[in-house]
Amino acid sequence: MDSSFDWKGFAFTLKFSALLGMMMIGWHFGSERALSYFSSPASLESTAERLAPSFPIASAQTYSSTTPERIIEQLTIPEAIPRHGKFIVADLSGMDLLLYQDGTEKAEFPILTKGRPGSFFETPTGFYSVLSKSKNHFNAGEGVYMPYSMQFYGNYFIHGWPYYPGDKPVASTYSGGCIRLSTDDAAKVYAFADQGTPVFVYDASTTRVTEPLSIGNVPGPSISAAAYLIADVDTGTVYLEHDAETPRPIASLTKLMTALVANETIMFYKNIEVTKGDLDHSPAAADALGETFTVGDLFYPLLMESNNAIADDLARYYGTNGFVAWMDSTARSLDMSESRFADASGVSPQDVSTPDDLFRLARYEIDHKSFIFRISKTPIKSLTSRQGDKFVFNNFNLFSGDPDFIGGKVGKTGQAGETMLSLFSVPGQEATHRVAIIILDSKNYRTDTQKLHDWITSAAASAQSSAACASCSVKQYRTIDP
Structure with a gap:
C-alpha cells in the first residue's frame, strides 16, 4: 500500500535526475538525433539472467535500478558510431558485439544468446549505457552466478555464461533476454567498458515494407473525433490525419505504456497479490480477500478488460511515483515528446499524448513487445490464482474478432471522450501493410474507427487499377520519423 508520500518513487526520481544530468554533461554522439534524445534511463524462458530492480537503492547496492531513456531509431551501425570516446554495439541480427574507440573498431565477439523475438523477454533495442558492473553477480532468485555482468537497461545485462554454485554451467537454452557472451569474451568487454x-543494441531483422500503400482518390470520411491519424507502421507514412500533433487526454490508452514499463521493470514471473474485488470490480467486503497472480497473468485483465485497479497494483510494485516517472522516461526515449503521464490507469486528465506519439509507441510495441498486442486481441482468458480461485476475463476491445485486427486498446473518460488505438492488416499491391488507426476525443470510437478502417481499405483497393494508380502515384505523404 502507498503511504501519503511515495518515498520509493521520490528516491527513484532523485537518482534518475542525477544520472540524466551526468549523461548530458559527459557524452557526445556523432548522430545529432542521438545527441538530442539519448540519455541513460518463449514458452517462457528461464529468467536467471534477469535481476529484479529494488527501490530505493541502498548505498551498498552496486546495481542501478534506474531505467535509462532510449531512442528507437532505424539507424545503421555506422551511422550510430560516435567519433570520440568508447562505444559498444550489440548487433542482434549478426549476433556480434563490437567495441569502438574514437570511431574505430577495436574488437568483435560473438553473441551466444539473446531474448527470443516475440517473447516476454525479447531483448530491447535502442541507445543505452552501462549503468552498473559486477565481476560475478549472484542472482539469489534463480541461484546462479552471472560473471562479468554489465547492466544496460532495467532487467537487461551483457554478461558471461551463467553457472550454478559448484561451477555447473546453465544449459544453452537457459535465457531470460540478456546478451550472453562466452565468459572469456565478457571479461574483455568488462575491462573495456x-x-x-554508451551501448547501441541494434536489430535489423524486423521485416518492413519499404514502399507506402498506393491510395486511390477516395474522399476521407466525416467522423466525430477531434483528432485522428491513419499511418503505416512499416513505413511511417501518414495517409490521413487531423490535428495529430496536439496533446489531448488519452484515457485508458495509457495502459499500453503501463504494460510496456511493467514488462521491462518487473520480472514476469514475480507474484503480486491483488484482491478479488480488483479482478471482478466488486466493492463487497468479501471481495477484499487476496488473490495471487504472476505479473504476466495480470496483463490479461489490464489489456483485455482495461482494469484500472490492476494498473494501479502493477504501479505500486516498486512505488507509484517511481513507476509513473518511468513511464515519462520511456515516452521521452521513444521520442513521444508531447506525452506526459500522471497515473498508470489513464483516469487522470493529465495522461496526455498525441496521435503521432501514440503511433510511435504502437510501432515499438508491435516490433519489440508484440505480446502486448496479442493479449489485447485475445477473445477470452481463464486464469487461476495461487489460492485456487478461477477468473474469466472477456475482451472489451472492439474488433477483437476481426481477422484483420492485429490488436489495440480503447479508452473513455469524461475529459478524454472516447479514444482508441487499433492496428489492422491492410492489403496493398505488393504486400500487406500494418496500419495504425488512432482517434482521440471521439463521441463514438466504434463508428469513427470503422469509418477510417473502411476508408483505408477502400482507398488501397481502388488503387489496384492502373487508372487509380496513375492519379495516386504523385501523392506526397507526411512521414513520422522512426
Missing part, C-alpha cells in the same frame, strides 16, 4: 559507456 566503464560505467556510463
